[in-house]
Amino acid sequence: MPSERLSVVVTRRLPEVVETRMTELFDVSLREDDTPMTREELVAAMQEADVLVPTIGDQIDAGMLGQAGPRLKLIANYGAGIDHVDVATARQRGILVSNTPGVLTDDTADMTMALILAVTRRIPEGLALMQSGAWQGWSPTALLGGRVGGKRLGILGMGRIGQAVARRARAFGMQIHYHNRHRLRSEIEQAHEATWWESLDQMVARMDVISINCPHTPSTFHLMNARRLKLMKPEAVIVNTSRGEVIDENALTRLLRAGEIAGAGLDVYEHGHDVNPRLRELGNVVLLPHMGSATREGRIEMGEKVLINIKTFADGHRPPDQVLPSML
Template structure:
């Protein structure tokens, strides 16, 4: 019966098809604008919802969960990353947390390769030159970049996305190296022709391109700190499509300005939209507005996973994408 439908509050605008399907299945409160909710508005939404559908822009910590009351039973996150949600505190309060894993793998890996090419081949500099109207034609020594074939790619975090990046890199003729909490199974390692490094320090010192593909957790915060960044070759490039907090952004900026690292391609930032202004000024840096998962297909698939998680929960079953504190 309609009166028994779950009350669902969505914190941001979602693709129209996803919102329409939610309205058909549940009692849904959608947002008129796409601006992020304030902390107070988020707290109020949690108190009047059976299910909250947040995104990475909604920070749900223990303090906010303590104000949620007893009605909230499920946080169905629209996205794979859940570092913005205190999963342990949620479970202690009897609130389940789900996410949408696997959906953004190929899209994010595509963006990682796009950034590698953009930095090494100086694509943004070329675009700026053409838009300025100052291009005088082809010249033998103009806009020289570097060939990526034969270069060593270091993948930091060899999960779904890291492996997808490795597959693409192999197709471009790169040599794949990786560091991960656990070593891959032999057959996966062999299929990727990947070299495992137990020591991140040793890998960082040897690769030509470093791709950050690990989640943000307490153990990965500033994993690439000033000391570790200094181990990298001056000719090396670093690319991050994962979480900004993994890199010490101020240390990276200083090293890029000093020429201690050749370039960087960033899609995520340590402090969200508050980006170091000195980083914006550097010609050897490519900055994108968190576009890694921004494909129509990916956003639709994320919505489908959210719908399935909520409907399965409503039917009294364990949601397929349940996040446990041990997974964080």
């Protein structure tokens, strides 16, 4: 790499401490407002920079990579999810891709448990009642929810976050079940007191709560499709803090409206921020604006990983969090 400072373009506003450190280390173009870049702005950035720092909202496809300038050698993604970047095409064009794994495990697991409790105990309905001023006092039969202790939790994707969810759920007295492409080692299963289901269909049909904690890949797109959602017990609920594309959102909406699924807690959506309006109207659904990673500590740690990946690359070494097509 040349001895002068790397040219880095950042696509969104980052925590101030991260932006300050980037400015100290590199020749940085920061985003003045927090609106997403347009496709044209992203292409222009890729034509002028050595390093692009995008986020999950920046779709970087083969067509855009084909227009990248010869200087672009690293896409240092701010975030763990990487399905918005065409990693295979980037690699073919000699552009490395890195991400920020492992930083948000606890934050996302905390939000998963928050959604489980919010849906099963009808917390948003109680909040709305209080804010409207319509509460008339305690009633033996008002806003009855369900107890989570003793319930079966089925975790779809027992990676770092799935295991963190399992630890929290066990503290609430839930029974832990999971489905993975590959079974975990016996000592990990024993540590979580977790039961593996080779058949996702059989697990889904027997759980009280389903938690989606797997990444979005071609093989997980609509993994929870209409047929599989119909297998859920009518009194069961589903939560998703992973990727919206894993659930067929229209099918989920239909089943919730029909009372065939008791409730849902969602932090991610199939079409980004374009949420099905019928889903927003339902009282048995808790919708959050992708807040799973929204802690000050987590966002700063993400930035620190981005900095390390860029600095390591600038020093002529492989970024520690490089993403390869075979990993997807």
